Amino acid sequence: MWRDHLTEIIVFSFLFLLVSVMGFVAARWRAPKDMAHLDEWGLGGRSFGGWITWFLVGGDLYTAYTFVAVPALMFGAGAAGFFAVPYTIVIYPLVFLVLVRLWSVSHRHGFVTPADFVRNRFDSPVLALLIAITGIVATMPYIALQLVGIEAVLKTMGVTGDNALARHLPIIIAFAILAAYTYQSGLRAPALIAFVKDSLIYIVILVAVIYLPYKLGGWGDIFAAADAKFDASPNPNDGILLNGNNQLQYVTLAFGSALALFLYPHSITGVLASRNRDVIKRNMSALPAYSLLLGLIALLGYMAIAAGVKPLPGAKEGTVDSNTVVPLLFDQQFPDWFAGVAYAAIGIGALVPAAIMSIAAANLFTRNIYKEYLKRDASPAQEANVSKITSLVVKVGAVACIVFLDPQFSIDLQLIGGVIILQTLPAVALGLYTRWFHRTGLIVGWAVGMGLGMWMLYQVASPTRKHFGGSAFPLSEFGFDTTKTIYVGIVAVAVNLAVAALVTLVLRAAKVEEGIDGTEPDDYFADEGDPRVTPGTERDADSAREPVA
Amino acid sequence: MAAPEPEAPTTTAPTRAKDHSPWNWLLFIPIVVPLVPVFFNGDSPRVFGFPRFYWLQLAFILLGVGTTTLVYQMTKKRGGH
Numbered sequence: 001m002w003r004d005h006l007t008e009i010i011v012f013s014f015l016f017l018l019v020s021v022m023g024f025v026a027a028r029w030r031a032p033k034d035m036a037h038l039d040e041w042g043l044g045g046r047s048f049g050g051w052i053t054w055f056l057v058g059g060d061l062y063t064a065y066t067f068v069a070v071p072a073l074m075f076g077a078g079a080a081g082f083f084a085v086p087y088t089i090v091i092y093p094l095v096f097l098v099l100v101r102l103w104s105v106s107h108r109h110g111f112v113t114p115a116d117f118v119r120n121r122f123d124s125p126v127l128a129l130l131i132a133i134t135g136i137v138a139t140m141p142y143i144a145l146q147l148v149g150i151e152a153v154l155k156t157m158g159v160t161g162d163n164a165l166a167r168h169l170p171i172i173i174a175f176a177i178l179a180a181y182t183y184q185s186g187l188r189a190p191a192l193i194a195f196v197k198d199s200l201i202y203i204v205i206l207v208a209v210i211y212l213p214y215k216l217g218g219w220g221d222i223f224a225a226a227d228a229k230f231d232a233s234p235n236p237n238d239g240i241l242l243n244g245n246n247q248l249q250y251v252t253l254a255f256g257s258a259l260a261l262f263l264y265p266h267s268i269t270g271v272l273a274s275r276n277r278d279v280i281k282r283n284m285s286a287l288p289a290y291s292l293l294l295g296l297i298a299l300l301g302y303m304a305i306a307a308g309v310k311p312l313p314g315a316k317e318g319t320v321d322s323n324t325v326v327p328l329l330f331d332q333q334f335p336d337w338f339a340g341v342a343y344a345a346i347g348i349g350a351l352v353p354a355a356i357m358s359i360a361a362a363n364l365f366t367r368n369i370y371k372e373y374l375k376r377d378a379s380p381a382q383e384a385n386v387s388k389i390t391s392l393v394v395k396v397g398a399v400a401c402i403v404f405l406d407p408q409f410s411i412d413l414q415l416i417g418g419v420i421i422l423q424t425l426p427a428v429a430l431g432l433y434t435r436w437f438h439r440t441g442l443i444v445g446w447a448v449g450m451g452l453g454m455w456m457l458y459q460v461a462s463p464t465r466k467h468f469g470g471s472a473f474p475l476s477e478f479g480f481d482t483t484k485t486i487y488v489g490i491v492a493v494a495v496n497l498a499v500a501a502l503v504t505l506v507l508r509a510a511k512v513e514e515g516i517d518g519t520e521p522d523d524y525f526a527d528e529g530d531p532r533v534t535p536g537t538e539r540d541a542d543s544a545r546e547p548v549a
Numbered sequence: 550m551a552a553p554e555p556e557a558p559t560t561t562a563p564t565r566a567k568d569h570s571p572w573n574w575l576l577f578i579p580i581v582v583p584l585v586p587v588f589f590n591g592d593s594p595r596v597f598g599f600p601r602f603y604w605l606q607l608a609f610i611l612l613g614v615g616t617t618t619l620v621y622q623m624t625k626k627r628g629g630h
Contacts, residue, residue: 085610089610090580093576093578222598223598223600240600240602241590241591241592242590247586247590250586254584285618288613291610295606
């Protein structure tokens with residue numbers, strides 16, 4: 001009943017309204033001379049310094065869904081859910097050098113999306129289109145999942161309704177506000193809101209990891225409670241440690257997710273918005289602060305076990321919504337006003353990534369579909385406009401996914417999303433280092449990797465479902481005599497690479513045209529203040545042209 | 550300690566070696582170590598009630614931060630442009 005949660009609802013609503021106002025005001029923050037340019041709307045003027053980038057990228061990568069789903073996984077399966085920690089450790093040294101190269105080449109050529117880079121590097125609009133579509137398809141369900149994060153909070157506060165529309169009304173309103181200020185302020189809105197979001201999350205988690213163990217009898221008791229729960233469960237693969245079957249899955253999932261994370265368009269958007277190479281490199285050392293946070297958040301799942309939390313019922317009869325365990329834990333253990341703050345942290349935590357993801361998807365559509373295929377001579381102002389409208393469409397689509405489809409569908413799609421975005425690795429990440437691969441080889445490799453990844457995901461069963469039951473593929477399906485499982489994405493991308501290499505060798509032997517590399521070796525080291533940066537010259541040319549036209 | 554200098558820049562390829570440094574190899578440590586379950590998949594010793602599985606993996610975060618910071622400091626632009 002929502003009346004029991006009145007204090008929580010008031011605190012939540014107040015903080016939510018506060019950030020909404022900030023979202024609209026953000027348009028004037030570090031205001032550009034001309035907002036009608038995709039560099040301004042979609043990349044915040046490529047001007048963000050160390051702190052803003054830290055909050056923005058941190059707020060972008062560590063989403064509300066992560067904060068809700070990771071402890072839920074720990075609650076349900078134990079140690080396997082802790083993969084989020086090694087995953088977010090290996091990512092930074094892994095991309096330390098790669099991303100600065102991407103930043104430099106994008107800075108010099110005015111690239112807004114990873115597909116822009118691929119088009120130029122491999123001289124192939126088709127490959128760029130595939131990269132763009134992969135990015136959009138992988139991002140959409142991710143946006144929808146942010147809504148699942150908000151919904152878990154609303155459900156715990158008793159804000160539910162009798163029919164689908166009433167139940168979803170708060171989310172529709174929240175997303176309408178989000179859509180409006182993203183439309184107006186572009187990337188500046190989530191950048192500004194991220195300050196509030198992350199501060200709230202840091203406060204809530206610091207309090208939680210000090211106060212809750214004190215209330216629950218200490219860490220030893222918390223781990224003991226978790227151990228007892230997993231011992232009693234019939235599932236052989238849960239427990240507070242890994243077993244022989246799921247270790248390979250654990251490390252391949254951590255590694256594969258790390259490779260995938262910075263291929264997601266929204267991560268790249270956050271990185272390209274930074275001012276120079278040093279900002280990115282310094283952030284690779286500073287962002288792991290969020291990993292520590294995530295590790296502690298993951299342990300909230302065990303605290304929920306120790307506190308005896310029972311998850312709320314799910315959408316279908318007889319199921320439970322394990323995403324509600326963390327909100328329920330807060331509700332049970334914190335005073336009402338502080339639970340309200342914690343809910344606001346999760347709710348606002350959903351808005352920041354949702355805004356950046358919709359901007360990234362909109363940029364992909366604008367640059368690699370609209371400008372490439374629909375209107376070749378689009379001006380920067382037209383590009384910005386198309387992107388703004390597309391960001392609205394993307395958000396409506398995400399809300400529709402949650403309102404009209406089973407939320408499980410979005411969760412499945414996100415699982416698929418991680419696997420398919422990995423298939424852009426050879427073209428985007430390796431492309432930053434080498435042009436050895438033939439463009440057609442990359443296309444064929446992508447297709448094979450996608451097909452294989454889908455098939456493998458389809459084959460994975462779980463106790464409750466026959467298909468799409470997770471990303472842990474049993475190696476016995478390949479004919480190995482073992483009970484070990486492996487992360488689907490790693491296998492798919494390995495095959496993708498092998499096929500791309502093979503086709504490249506064949507095409508090279510057959511002397512098939514390879515196109516012209518639009519970049520130079522020097523481009524990958526360009527830094528702020530580089531005299532040959534193109535976006536500036538482009539913009540000057542435009543402002544000079546406009547009065548005439 | 551003297552940071553290893555890449556070969557003196559020539560006029561034909563002024564920035565060619567900007568990203569190249571032996572220090573970069575250190576980055577492999579925080580990529581490989583957190584992905585070896587033998588190191589962390591155990592219960593003892595416990596630290597503040599945390600089984601090794603948990604405290605050691607959280608400690609790997611420091612390994613990552615330390616390494617990227619070291620590499621950044623050792624490879625950043627030496628003596629300006």
